[in-house]
Amino acid sequence: MKSFTTRSLNIAFPKKDPHNALAMPIYESVAFEFASAEDIAANFRGELPAHTYSRTSNPTVEYFETKVKTITGAHQVLALSSGMAAISATILAVCKQGDNIISGKNLFGHTLALFEQSLSAYGIDTRFVDTTNPELIEPLIDKNTRAIYFETVTNPQLEIADISRLAEIANRHNILLIADSTVTPPSVFSSKSLGVHIEVMSATKFISGGATSFGGLIIDNGLYDWNKNPNCLKLTEKFGKDAFIARLRKNYYRNMGMPMTAHTANYMISGLDILELRVERCYQNCMKLGEYFRQNPKVTRVDYPGLKDSPYYDLALKQFGGVPGSVMTFDLKSEEECFRFMNRLQIIRRATNLNDNKSLIIHPYSTIYTEFSENDRREMGIRPSMMRLSVGIEGSEDLIADMEQALDE
Numbered sequence: 001m002k003s004f005t006t007r008s009l010n011i012a013f014p015k016k017d018p019h020n021a022l023a024m025p026i027y028e029s030v031a032f033e034f035a036s037a038e039d040i041a042a043n044f045r046g047e048l049p050a051h052t053y054s055r056t057s058n059p060t061v062e063y064f065e066t067k068v069k070t071i072t073g074a075h076q077v078l079a080l081s082s083g084m085a086a087i088s089a090t091i092l093a094v095c096k097q098g099d100n101i102i103s104g105k106n107l108f109g110h111t112l113a114l115f116e117q118s119l120s121a122y123g124i125d126t127r128f129v130d131t132t133n134p135e136l137i138e139p140l141i142d143k144n145t146r147a148i149y150f151e152t153v154t155n156p157q158l159e160i161a162d163i164s165r166l167a168e169i170a171n172r173h174n175i176l177l178i179a180d181s182t183v184t185p186p187s188v189f190s191s192k193s194l195g196v197h198i199e200v201m202s203a204t205k206f207i208s209g210g211a212t213s214f215g216g217l218i219i220d221n222g223l224y225d226w227n228k229n230p231n232c233l234k235l236t237e238k239f240g241k242d243a244f245i246a247r248l249r250k251n252y253y254r255n256m257g258m259p260m261t262a263h264t265a266n267y268m269i270s271g272l273d274i275l276e277l278r279v280e281r282c283y284q285n286c287m288k289l290g291e292y293f294r295q296n297p298k299v300t301r302v303d304y305p306g307l308k309d310s311p312y313y314d315l316a317l318k319q320f321g322g323v324p325g326s327v328m329t330f331d332l333k334s335e336e337e338c339f340r341f342m343n344r345l346q347i348i349r350r351a352t353n354l355n356d357n358k359s360l361i362i363h364p365y366s367t368i369y370t371e372f373s374e375n376d377r378r379e380m381g382i383r384p385s386m387m388r389l390s391v392g393i394e395g396s397e398d399l400i401a402d403m404e405q406a407l408d409e
């Protein structure tokens with residue numbers, strides 16, 4: 001098979017461009033015209049596929065979806081306004097009041113808030129469990145359980161679950177396995193080959209190509225029989241294998257107004273074309289920083305599942321080709337030391353995002369987790385002495401020099 005980048009650069013447009021443009025034009029148009037009253041009627045009956053209104057579908061967004069679909073070998077792909085839109089639309093499409101999902105306990109903060117606050121208000125419950133310990137999952141499954149949800153690498157804990165084992169459990173109970181793969185983008189991770197039914201992702205992070213815009217992706221790998229989900233069942237008769245995406249397009253995505261814009265899709269398309277290069281560079285930087293931290297006595301601890309002595313190294317190798325994203329954590333002696341260090345940095349930026357082209361650092365204990373009790377933070381593995389570093393594409397010598405001058409007495 002040709003390389004990720006070669007494939008990404010050579011995916012045909014859904015329709016030939018009238019000017020033979022090499023780059024997909026940005027179709028920033030709300031509505032699309034029909035040649036006759038008969039045609040528009042046929043379109044509304046579902047007999048003449050065409051773009052009608054960009055909150056439902058748009059040519060530039062469709063091209064981005066086609067690229068992701070072709071590269072990942074997925075059955076269907078939907079691009080949305082943000083990662084949170086992708087996650088919330090997915091759960092709403094497969095659950096109704098009285099249903100529940102089982103989720104990993106260490107989650108992106110707003111996903112946790114979605115599950116604990118937003119969805120619970122509509123009678124959709126979440127049962128939290130340590131997904132790195134799959135034996136704990138089965139006892140939580142009942143007749144109203146619709147899905148197991150997890151993140152491929154949790155952050156900032158950097159834990160990795162055994163995905164094949166999660167898929168085995170999900171399949172045994174005819175429920176969905178949903179993975180948030182934001183930190184392990186498609187150039188290093190094939191959710192389909194590991195049996196994940198639905199992959200959701202914040203394209204805002206790695207794919208946008210430098211934190212330019214918000215976006216989300218829902219990827220249906222085509223591995224799930226939608227007859228087994230009572231909420232999608234009715235649609236299988238008409239839409240077959242497309243039941244889930246049809247439920248999204250004709251309901252949540254359209255009715256709750258979650259579309260990606262054409263301008264954003266343009267950023268995402270360019271970002272995808274250079275994704276493999278950026279991820280590889282970030283990984284090389286992580287490995288060099290790992291070595292640097294190891295030999296510096298002021299750094300008391302380093303975590304990155306790409307490092308050989310990580311407890312998750314073998315799973316990272318098996319599931320992500322040894323490239324478990326580019327988020328790492330490291331510890332200094334105390335919170336005060338961390339603050340002093342962060343304030344002296346000149347190249348590495350203090351910010352809360354992930355997978356920008358720029359390296360970003362944050363002290364999770366005093367920021368993202370500040371509202372949690374000391375005890376909760378301890379249980380979640382959020383140490384006062386720990387910093388999270390999202391490693392970017394700068395030169396590794398420059399990153400190390402910045403660390404070195406900031407750690408200096």
Ligand SMILES: *Cc1c(COP(=O)(O)O)cnc(C)c1O
Nearest residue numbers: 082083084108180182202204215
């Ligand atoms: C950022 C992030 C999200 C949410 O994505 P947005 O595009 O900000 O809505 C979801 N999951 C993970 C793991 C993230 O890092």
